[in-house]
Amino acid sequence: MSDDTHVMSTTDRLVYMAHQIARNIATMGEDKAIEALAEHLTRFWDPRMKAQIIAIAQEQPDRLSPIAAAAVARMAQGRAAPDVDAAQFNAVDEAGHCDAG
Numbered sequence: 001m002s003d004d005t006h007v008m009s010t011t012d013r014l015v016y017m018a019h020q021i022a023r024n025i026a027t028m029g030e031d032k033a034i035e036a037l038a039e040h041l042t043r044f045w046d047p048r049m050k051a052q053i054i055a056i057a058q059e060q061p062d063r064l065s066p067i068a069a070a071a072v073a074r075m076a077q078g079r080a081a082p083d084v085d086a087a088q089f090n091a092v093d094e095a096g097h098c099d100a101g
Contacts (some may be wrong), residue, residue: 011063014053018068030067037071038079050075 021040025033057064057072
């Protein structure tokens with residue numbers, strides 16, 4: 001018998017990943033972190049993941065931190081800044097990392 005108490009739902013996983021990225025870039029300051037997270041989601045999350053996090057933000061807005069919620073709203077409106085280097089928080093020779101968790 002397996003222990004399924006540690007299995008995250010897809011919704012929980014997406015919220016967790018968005019928050020994890022937001023925490024990693026929070027030192028940029030709120031405005032830049034929002035831009036960087038929106039750009040990261042736009043560039044690196046597949047369309048299904050983007051659609052799901054947008055639905056979560058709309059249906060369960062209290063699930064997302066203020067930075068994550070603002071970034072998802074920006075991404076949903078197509079306003080992710082193209083000049084933000086979304087991966088700059090991962091600039092310490094960390095090859096092979098992805099959001100697939």
